[in-house]
Structure formats: structure tokens, C-alpha cells
Amino acid sequence: MLRNVEVQICALIPMLIICLFSYRKQSIMVKSAWIxxxxxxxxxxxxFTDILSVACIMKSSQAVATFVCKxxxxxxxxxxxxxxxxxxxxxxxxxxxxxLRQGLNIVNVLxxxxxxxxxxxxxxxxxxxxxxxxxVTYTFIVSAVYILGSLVMTKxxxxxxxxxRKRAIRIWMILESIGAVMQYCERRLLFISYTMMIGIVILYxxxxxxxxxxxxxxNAYSFRTLRDHVKELYENHQHCAFxxxxxxxxxxxxxxxxxxLMLELTKFLSSISEKRVFRGYGNDFLMTFPNEKAARExxxxxxxxxxxxxxxxxxxxxxxxxIPDISVTSNAAELxxxxxxxxxxxxxxxxKVIVIDAAALSYMKEYREVQNEIISALxxxxxxxxxxxxxxxxxxxxxxxxxxxxMRDSSGDLVFPGTFIPVAEKSGLIEQIGDRVFEKVCKFIxxxxxxxxxxxxxxxxxxxxxxxxxxxxxRYINIISSYDILPSALNLEITExxxxxxxxxxxxxxxxxxxxxxxxxxxxxxxxxxNLNYIVEMPVDIVKFDRSMILSYFDNDRTxxxxxxxxxxxxTMGMKIVAEGVEKEYQLEALxxxxxxxxxxxxxxxxxxxxxxxxxILEKNQQ
Ligand code: C2E
Ligand code: MG
Ligand code: MG
Numbered sequence: 001m002l003r004n005v006e007v008q009i010c011a012l013i014p015m016l017i018i019c020l021f022s023y024r025k026q027s028i029m030v031k032s033a034w035i036x037x038x039x040x041x042x043x044x045x046x047x048f049t050d051i052l053s054v055a056c057i058m059k060s061s062q063a064v065a066t067f068v069c070k071x072x073x074x075x076x077x078x079x080x081x082x083x084x085x086x087x088x089x090x091x092x093x094x095x096x097x098x099x100l101r102q103g104l105n106i107v108n109v110l111x112x113x114x115x116x117x118x119x120x121x122x123x124x125x126x127x128x129x130x131x132x133x134x135x136v137t138y139t140f141i142v143s144a145v146y147i148l149g150s151l152v153m154t155k156x157x158x159x160x161x162x163x164x165r166k167r168a169i170r171i172w173m174i175l176e177s178i179g180a181v182m183q184y185c186e187r188r189l190l191f192i193s194y195t196m197m198i199g200i201v202i203l204y205x206x207x208x209x210x211x212x213x214x215x216x217x218x219n220a221y222s223f224r225t226l227r228d229h230v231k232e233l234y235e236n237h238q239h240c241a242f243x244x245x246x247x248x249x250x251x252x253x254x255x256x257x258x259x260x261l262m263l264e265l266t267k268f269l270s271s272i273s274e275k276r277v278f279r280g281y282g283n284d285f286l287m288t289f290p291n292e293k294a295a296r297e298x299x300x301x302x303x304x305x306x307x308x309x310x311x312x313x314x315x316x317x318x319x320x321x322x323i324p325d326i327s328v329t330s331n332a333a334e335l336x337x338x339x340x341x342x343x344x345x346x347x348x349x350x351x352k353v354i355v356i357d358a359a360a361l362s363y364m365k366e367y368r369e370v371q372n373e374i375i376s377a378l379x380x381x382x383x384x385x386x387x388x389x390x391x392x393x394x395x396x397x398x399x400x401x402x403x404x405x406x407m408r409d410s411s412g413d414l415v416f417p418g419t420f421i422p423v424a425e426k427s428g429l430i431e432q433i434g435d436r437v438f439e440k441v442c443k444f445i446x447x448x449x450x451x452x453x454x455x456x457x458x459x460x461x462x463x464x465x466x467x468x469x470x471x472x473x474x475r476y477i478n479i480i481s482s483y484d485i486l487p488s489a490l491n492l493e494i495t496e497x498x499x500x501x502x503x504x505x506x507x508x509x510x511x512x513x514x515x516x517x518x519x520x521x522x523x524x525x526x527x528x529x530x531n532l533n534y535i536v537e538m539p540v541d542i543v544k545f546d547r548s549m550i551l552s553y554f555d556n557d558r559t560x561x562x563x564x565x566x567x568x569x570x571x572t573m574g575m576k577i578v579a580e581g582v583e584k585e586y587q588l589e590a591l592x593x594x595x596x597x598x599x600x601x602x603x604x605x606x607x608x609x610x611x612x613x614x615x616x617i618l619e620k621n622q623q
Contacts, residue, residue, distance in 0.1 A: 008051045011197035015044040018204050030228045031089045032165075036208040039082040043200055046075040047193040054129045057122050065122065069131045070115050073139040077112040079196065080146030083173070087150050090165050091157045095235065111142050140184055147173050147180070168206040172199030215279035217259060218266040226278040226286060230332040240326050241295035243302065244356075245269070245285045246343050247318040258283070260311050268305055272298050284343050292324040299353055319346060323356045338364050345426055370423040373409055378432055382408040385440045386607035387458070389616060390578060390600045393592045397621045400491070402459040402600060403441045404607040405433060425465050434466045438476060441490070442483040448614060450489060454621040459491045459521055467494060468502045473512030480516070487517030491542065495523045496534045510539055521578070525549070526563075535570065543570050545596070547581020554587065567595055 019040055049072040056065040081104075088094040088101070118135035151173050154166050179195025213225040221229075233240050247265070262283055269277045269285055275298065278286045289295040302320065309315045321342055329335040338356060341364045347354050377383055384406045392399040407415040424430040441458050444450075450458070466472055480487050492513065500506060510520060521542035522535060526549025535543060545563075552559040570577055579591045582601030591599060605616060 005051045005054045007191065008047055008054075008193045011194045012044070012047045012051065014201055015040070015047055015197055018200065019044055022204070022208070022210060030225075030232055031095070032086060033208060033210075033213075035082060035086045035089050036203060039079065039086055040200060040204075042075055042082055043079050043196050046072065046079055047197065049075060050193045053131065057124055057129050057131070066120060069120055069122075070135065073115045073120075073135055074112045076139050076192070077108070077115065077142050077146075080143040081108040081112075083169075083176075084146050084150050084153070087153055087169055090162065091153070091160045093160060094157070115139060140180060143180060144177070147177050165207055168202050172202055175199050175202075218262050218279055220266045220270070220277040220279045220285060223279055223281070226280070227332065227336065229276075229278075229288075230326070230335055233326055234332050234335075238326075239291055241289040241292045242321075242323040242326070242339075243287045243289070243295050243298065244280065244321040244323070244339060244343065245287075245302070245318045246280075246321065246346070247283045247285075247316055249316070257312060257314070261314055261316070264310050265316070269302070272301060280339065281343055286339070292322075295322060295324070303352060320353045321356050322353050328357055328361055334361075337368075341367070367423055367426070370420050371427050371429070373415070374407065374420055374424055374427075374429050374433070376410065377407045378429070378436065382410075383433060383436045383440075384408065384609070385437055385444070386609055387613035388600060388607035389605050389613065389620075390459070390598050391604055392598055393596065397454055398604075398617055399454060399456050399598070400459060401455065401613065401617075402461075402493070402607070403437060404461070405437050406607075421463070425463055428465065430463045430465050431469065434463060435475070435479075437461075439479055439483075442479055442485055444610060445485045445489045446483045453614070453617045455617065457489050457491045457519065459493050461493045461495075461523065464495070464497055464499045464506075467506040467509060468500070470505055470508070473509040473516075476513060476518075477516045480518075487513075488519065491519045491521055493521045493523040493544065494538070494540070496525075496531070496538075514539060526552075532566070532569075535573070535575070540575065542576045542578055542598075544578040544580055544600075547601075550579050550581050550587065550591070554590070564594065571595060 022037060022040060049068060053065065053069045053072045056068045084104075085101070094100065115135050115138065118138050119133050120131055120135040121133035123130050123132060151170065154161060154170055154173075158166065175195040175198050176192070179192045182191045213221055215222040232238075245265075265285065266277060266279075269275070269287060272287070276288045278288070280286050287295075287298070289298065299320070299322070306316055306318065323335070323339075326335055329338060338361060342354075342356060342360070347360070386404045386406050387401040388404060389398040390400040390402060391397070405417055405421075407420055409415050421430065421433075424433050438460055441460050445458060462472075477487070480490065494506070494510075514520065519541040520539065521544050522538060522540045523544045524546045525535070525543050526546040549559065549563065553563050567577060576597040577595075578598040578600055579587075579596045580600050582588055582591065582599050582603045584603060587601075588599055588603055608616065
């Protein structure tokens with residue numbers, strides 16, 4: 001009958017269970033998970049040889065007992081080393097120093113081999129069996145160095161360590177120290193194995209359970225695992241291609257249907273060979289492939305699946321992106337930022353599979369630069385308003401102006417709306433820009449008596465994003481009253497666009513602002529997106545003909561006919577017309593004869609800063 005090994009047997013059972021769970025499940029092998037598996041194996045062997053050594057001391061020859069006991073001590077030193085190695089794999093600055101690791105590996109081979117040459121004695125009486133002597137003392141000292149070293153490292157590299165991991169490692173190390181001290185003081189208590197086991201269980205429960213790498217809902221790998229994985233791919237200079245599936249519509253389904261569809265989609269994606277499937281933001285999925293060729297081979301299969309319906313007869317029509325290789329970006333953060341950007345904003349493309357390549361990366365970078373520039377321009381008040389005079393054919397003077405936003409970059413150069421308005425609209429910053437411009441225009445109207453200068457109102461552009469905000473009317477009415485100006489001094493320009501999703505909000509805003517006294521213009525009429533219906537539906541006072549239509553009027557007979565017809569229709573409906581982009585005298589003359597009410601264009605003036613505009617109006621309107 002084996003004596004005093006009950007504790008070790010109690011420790012061995014949970015270790016075997018954890019081995020079963022860890023090795024059965026194919027898990028993503030980030031470095032720490034890989035070291036953990038080694039640690040698990042060595043610790044299990046260690047506990048097993050601990051039990052075996054007691055049996056050998058009791059039953060077998062001296063030589064066999066010595067061999068098994070020394071094997072045990074050798075394994076104890078290796079668990080100490082692996083615990084240090086496990087910890088350092090989580091510290092970025094150490095992870096990169098491969099030479100240091102190789103050096104320590106050699107040192108540990110030497111340290112553990114020394115056990116073979118040191119003498120070992122046995123204690124065997126009816127109460128307890130254990131080994132002791134220089135080999136055992138040496139093993140204790142080396143292990144203590146590793147344990148203390150690891151504890152010190154958790155302090156020194158505190159900032160680089162994930163706090164959860166730091167805590168788990170500290171508890172584990174402290175437990176092992178307690179076990180070692182207890183066993184050293186009372187040799188009969190073979191306690192080390194037990195505390196080793198508890199440490200391994202804690203790591204498993206807190207950090208290394210393969211299930212913790214999975215997304216709860218779908219069983220695909222979680223987004224956190226994706227981050228760890230991508231980081232390692234870059235650190236090891238590995239190649240990898242991604243296919244990204246972005247399915248927005250399912251997000252709008254009810255929770256249960258959404259969940260069923262997601263499960264079905266994950267199951268399908270997981271069935272594609274050479275892949276790993278990660279859950280991204282929302283209902284996105286990311287699949288990794290060893291190279292572009294493998295990813296491209298999988299693409300037709302993926303696309304075909306979306307031709308057929310999923311559960312509940314639901315057809316999914318996701319956007320599919322291909323990242324041919326992670327070397328497109330220089331690090332993990334940039335790759336994830338790029339995924340984030342394209343998943344959120346998408347890309348306007350007709351192609352079925354959108355390739356995210358170097359061009360896409362530079363597009364995103366440019367977008368981010370402009371976005372940051374807008375944020376700082378807003379903070380540092382580098383948003384300016386220029387005014388472009390508008391001439392009345394009937395009154396033969398300037399009666400209004402269009403307020404056009406300009407941004408100064410950090411070096412003081414002007415940036416035009418074509419560069420930053422699209423970015424501001426995408427990112428939502430347009431609301432702040434719009435408010436800023438509106439306030440500045442209100443201040444301008446208050447500070448200068450525009451009526452006295454002959455100006456009836458100032459036109460201010462509204463973007464779709466602003467129009468779809470429920471609070472727009474209330475906010476603008478408040479701003480107008482805070483500047484104590486007449487709402488009729490403001491005309492708001494809206495544009496017809498396919499981007500408008502919530503027309504009823506725009507209509508409510510228009511109704512409220514019109515009630516308050518503001519008027520409206522329909523901007524950019526005659527561009528691709530506008531149609532006659534819009535003029536009929538929208539309660540606008542003015543229609544602004546776009547420059548492209550004005551140009552076309554002079555060299556296309558069909559446009560000419562169409563414009564004549566539209567002008568008469570608009571006039572019959574009681575609205576006024578502004579022609580934009582008039583640059584030449586002959587244009588002015590022809591358009592005036594046609595019955596156009598107002599002319600705006602470089603012929604009279606470009607958009608100019610406030611003070612220049614005032615001088616311009618004072619001079620021209622006095623003539
Ligand atoms: P828009 O509202 O149609 O403004 C007219 C644009 O035509 C202005 O460009 C103006 O400078 C330009 N333009 C005027 N006359 C001529 C001409 O004779 N020849 C030529 N080639 N161009 C002329 P800008 O200032 O670059 O603004 C471009 C667009 O940016 C505007 O088109 C408007 O859609 C948008 N935008 C400008 N300011 C704001 C703003 O405060 N808020 C919003 N949401 N959008 C704005
Ligand atoms: Mg405009
Ligand atoms: Mg326009």
C-alpha cells in the first residue's frame with residue numbers, strides 16, 4: 001500500500017481532467033495558450049512522477065528509485081521555468097527578445113541537468129516516504145528563484161501585463177511558494193504537487209479555458225481572441241489573408257431570429273476548409289486563411305451559400321471583403337482599425353467582393369487625418385464662413401448671399417468643403433460644423449444690419465445628416481432667438497439625395513422652421529439625384545439650379561428645352577429660381593432673359609471672407 005501520496009493523487013485527478021478538456025478542444029494557439037499546454041503537461045507528469053517516486057522508493061531497486069526521484073526533481077525545475085516563460089509571453093517587451101529566451105532556455109537545461117549529479121537520500125518509515133539531500137535542496141532553491149523572479153516580474157512589468165493575468169499569476173506563484181515552504185519545513189507533507197495543481201486550475205479557469213476564447217452566442221472565436229491572434233501574426237511576421245462578412249440587416253431582426261441566423265451562418269463558415277472563424281463587431285464574421293490563394297478559393301463557396309435562404313426563409317446579402325494579406329498594414333492596431341472603418345462605413349462598390357488593399361488603407365488614413373483635422377479645427381475655432389453674393393435680376397442689386405464653410409488647417413491654409421464635408425458627414429461631425437456655421441451666420445446678421453445693406457436673407461446649407469436629426473428645428477430656433485434676429489433673415493438650403501432615409505424627420509424640421517419664419521431652398525437642382533417630384537413635395541421657396549445644368553443649357557438643346565419647361569413650371573408654382581455657377585456675361589444675359597430670378601457665380605464674386613463681403617456689398621449696392 002502506498003503511503004502519504006493521497007494528496008498527490010487528489011492533485012493528479014483534476015490535472016487529468018484539465019488535460020482532457022484542453023487537448024480535446026482545438027483552440028487557437030496564441031503563444032500563451034501554447035505554453036500553458038506545455039506547462040499543463042509537465043506539471044501533470046511532475047505530479048505523476050511524484051507518486052511514482054514514492055512507489056519506487058518502497059518497492060523497486062535503488063537505481064530505479066533514484067532515476068524516478070531525479071526525474072521528478074528535474075520536472076519540478078522545468079515547471080518553474082515554464083511558469084516564468086508563460087509569464088514573459090504576455091509581456092510585449094520580453095516577447096520580442098528572442099535571444100533572451102533562447103539564452104534562458106540553455107541556462108535552464110544546465111540548471112535542471114545539475115540535479116542528475118547531486119546526491120539524493122531517502123526517508124522511508126512507516127509514517128512517511130520522501131527523498132531529501134543536496135539534490136532536493138538544490139531543486140527547492142532553483143524553483144524558489146523562478147517563483148520569486150516571476151513575482152518580481154509581475155511588479156516590474158506591471159504596466160505591460162493584462163491585470164487579470166497578473167492577478168492569476170500572482171496567486172499561482174504565492175500558492176506554490178506556500179506549498180514549497182510547507183514541504184521544506186515538514187518533509188512528510190508532500191504538498192508542492194497539490195499547490196501546483198491549484199495554480200494550474202486557477203490559470204485554466206481565469207485565462208486558459210479554450211471556451212473563454214469563444215464567442216458565447218455563436219461559438220466562433222471571440223473578437224478578443226482575434227485581437228490576440230492578429231497581434232501574434234504580426235509579431236511572428238506571418239502571412240495571413242482575411243475574408244470579412246458584414247451582414248447589417250440581421251442586426252435589425254428580432255433577437256431570436258437574429259441569433260438563429262447567426263448560428264446557422266457560423267456553422268456554414270466553420271465548414272469551409274483551412275479557416276478560423278472569428279466573430280467581429282455586431283454580426284460581422286472574419287475568417288483567416290494561410291494565404292490569398294486559399295481565401296480566393298473559398299470565396300465562390302461562400303458567395304454561393306448566400307444565394308440560398310437561411311432559416312425562416314431569410315436571404316442574407318452581406319458585404320464581403322477580402323484582405324489579401326495582413327502585410328497591407330504595418331501592425332495589428334492598424335489592421336483592426338481598417339476592419340472597423342470598412343465594417344462601419346462600408347464602401348461604395350459594385351463588385352461582389354471588395355478587396356481591401358494598400359489603396360483602401362491610404363483612403364482610410366486620409367479619412368482619419370481629415371477627421372482629426374476637423375476635430376481640432378472645431379476645438380480651435382478654425383471653422384470660418386465665407387459669403388458668396390447673390391444678384392437679383394429684377395432689383396439689379398445683390399439681395400442675398402450663400403454662406404459657405406471653410407476650414408483652416410493647422411498651418412493656416414484654407415481647406416474647401418469638397419475635402420472635409422464628406423468626411424464630416426460620414427463621421428457625424430457635420431452636426432457640429434453645421435451648428436457652428438449657423439451660429440456664425442446668426443452673429444453676422446446680428447452684428448451687421450444686413451437689411452440696410454440691401455440683403456434680405458443669408459442662405460445656409462444643411463446636410464442630410466442634420467436634416468434627419470429630430471432636434472434640428474428646436475436647436476436652430478433657439479439659436480436664432482438667442483441672437484435676437486429675424487428668422488426671415490435665414491434661408492436654409494436642402495438637397496435631394498438618395499442618402500435621405502427618414503424623410504418624415506426632414507419634413508417635421510422644415511415645418512417647424514417655416515412656422516418660425518425661415519424660408520427654404522432646394523439646392524443642386526439638375527444634378528443626377530434631383531427630380532421634379534421633389535419640387536412638388538417639398539415646401540421650398542427657392543430652387544437653385546446647379547452649375548452643371550447651367551453649363552449644359554448652353555451646349556445641349558434637350559437641356560435647353562427641359563430647363564425652359566421646368567422654369568415655367570416652377571414659376572407657376574410661385575417659387576423663385578437661383579442659377580448657380582454663372583461665370584460669363586453671356587450666361588448672365590441669357591439666364592436673365594429666361595426669367596431666372598437670381599444669379600450666383602464667379603462672374604460677380606467668388607465666396608469671400610466676411611469683411612471682404614461687406615465691402616463688396618457696400619460698394620456694389622450703392623452704385
Ligand atoms: P453648394 O451649396 O452647391 O455651393 C455652391 C458651390 O459652388 C460652392 O462651392 C461655390 O464656391 C461654388 N461656386 C459658386 N459659383 C461658382 C462658379 O461660378 N464657378 C464654379 N466653378 N463654382 C462656383 P464650395 O464653397 O466649395 O462648396 C461646395 C459644397 O459644399 C456646397 O455646394 C455645399 O454642398 C457644401 N457646403 C458648403 N458649405 C457648407 C455648409 O456650411 N454646410 C454644409 N452641410 N455643406 C456645405
Ligand atoms: Mg448650397
Ligand atoms: Mg448648389
